[in-house]
């Protein structure tokens with residue numbers, strides 16, 4: 001089984017790096033550049049997990065998470081906020097908005113995929129093992 005991940009991120013370099021790292025590990029990746037298109041993608045694709053940038057143009061990540069949580073088919077989908085370390089108090093706000101966890105920016109290529117994997121069920125953790 002291939003697990004699918006939706007990345008909602010406006011920064012092209014971050015989007016590219018996250019996509020590259022995840023595809024390299026065999027995940028199916030889709031991405032969106034802003035909140036509204038991200039929500040539309042999430043409804044259509046019903047990904048196994050959503051990575052959500054908090055600093056987005058227009059609708060910010062908190063509003064996106066709150067909106068996703070009100071959509072029945074996405075109610076259980078893990079949402080991982082990707083937040084800048086500089087944003088103090090951000091973590092609690094992410095969790096309050098409906099995110100399941102957070103990963104700090106800048107993305108660390110060494111640990112990024114394994115950090116995300118902790119939010120999958122156990123069976124998915126085993127997927128990457130040879």
Ligand code: MN
Nearest residue numbers: 010053055056
């Ligand atoms: Mn951003």
